[in-house]
Amino acid sequence: MFFFLYIIGLVGIKSISTVLNAENVRIKEAVSIKIGIPGGLLYHRYATFINTFINELDIECIFSIETNREILDMGVNSCVNEACLPMKIFHGHAVFLKNQCDLLWIPRIMKCKNSESICPKFCGLPEMVMSGTKRKEGVIDYPLYMDRKREVRHYLKKLSENLGCNENKALRAFKKAVISYGQAEKGIWDKEYPFIIFLAGHPYNIYDKFANMNLIDKLHSYGIGVITEEQVFDNNKEEEIKHLMKRPYWLFYKNNYGAGKYLVRNQKINGIVYISSFSCGIDSITIEMLKNDIGDFPFLILKIDEHTGEAGMNTRIEAFADMLERRRIH
Ligand code: SF4
Structure with a gap:
């Protein structure tokens, strides 16, 4: 690059x-x-x-x-x-x-x-x-x-x-x-929140506040901190994709699947929020494979396009936050 x-x-x-x-x-x-x-x-x-x-x-x-x-x-x-x-x-x-x-x-x-x-x-x-x-x-x-x-x-x-x-x-x-x-700080790792989730997706969906409707601020307002794939070492991501039948050749796939799997397996997160573009083929595959491989684990998929309404997104984030809280209690 x-x-x-x-x-x-x-x-x-x-x-x-x-x-x-x-x-x-x-x-x-x-x-x-x-x-x-x-x-x-x-x-x-x-x-x-x-x-x-x-x-x-x-x-x-x-x-x-x-x-x-x-x-x-x-x-x-x-x-x-x-x-x-x-x-x-x-x-x-x-x-x-x-x-x-x-x-x-x-x-x-x-x-x-x-x-x-x-x-x-x-x-x-x-x-x-x-x-x-x-x-x-x-x-x-x-x-x-x-x-x-x-x-x-x-x-x-x-x-x-x-x-x-x-x-x-x-x-x-x-x-x-x-x-x-x-030397620059890369990615996000919020450590001071009661919950922490892996925020998966492409950098342009994660860091463009207009595109994602201030998703990170919304999560923070529910006491949910965020970790992104840049905070996971490349060799840890590589380790997680080794078991796959075929080595994935998409860069974005490796970053999201590898990091997500590593964080779940090592119990470093309470859930995953995947911010995904509507009609993105790479995201569709990544999401399905990650979902299949992590079993029963909180996973929220937010699809965005130019028609996405903010009210709908707010409701889903609120429900997700409730679920995290219920899991913590039980
Ligand atoms: S289709 Fe997916 S990977 Fe391609 S530019 Fe759009 S969001 Fe990115």
Whole structure:
């Protein structure tokens, strides 16, 4: 992932005006350039890294604002109907930025570390956004295979050649960003609540307060603290998936299934709340397998999309909190 983020920063090192498309990158003339970074999807996990990297490069950059009703509406209007809520929200952020920057960064992630796959929607994200926002040029849309160092280097080389970037400065910025990301607090572990639950789901559903309707605050108000998968070591997650007939190849699956199973088996939590996007295939499989493997254990699944009503969610959280309390008494 870091190499991927590294690439984002490289784009803005030089002052140039470019026309970019999937096949070709050409420099037109030397003028100031502004890069736009949509604040959706994996920005929620890698904000520290991206912000440090951009700062170190000292380039002009515009970030979108936090998700709100206006962003969501723009996303719903510009994205295909069948897409999940996080995709629609990402579209909304892209629409918000599209007329304010020279280059719009749309990550096209093909593979993650250890050859783990990511949701196919990430692979086609630039096409979806370009079609939905009607912005066909000035989009960074190279495919990224983060599991192969050679591919990443090739990608960087191609990009820096086309943009005339100084690779050394970018490398220094990259190293600083890695350090700052490494030192940053990741995930949540509330220790001061009577109950603690594993809050499972994708980072963009867990950390986007608008998308999840302030779920964490709601849980806190019922005396329920939260732990997220970042707080479980990778080797513990790996241990939990070893018994499966086939090694799961989805990154999000491993993180949620592995962490959930580990926390239940080691009696570190009172329940699981899974915040899931309506129509997400990876979530459907993860939820079913986790449910089957943990037996009789409190498990609340909250499905969200742009139509989800807050009152319904409140009722379900309240009922879940009651159940935790009853289990404690009995
Ligand atoms: S993994 Fe699920 S929630 Fe995430 S982008 Fe893909 S379909 Fe949407």
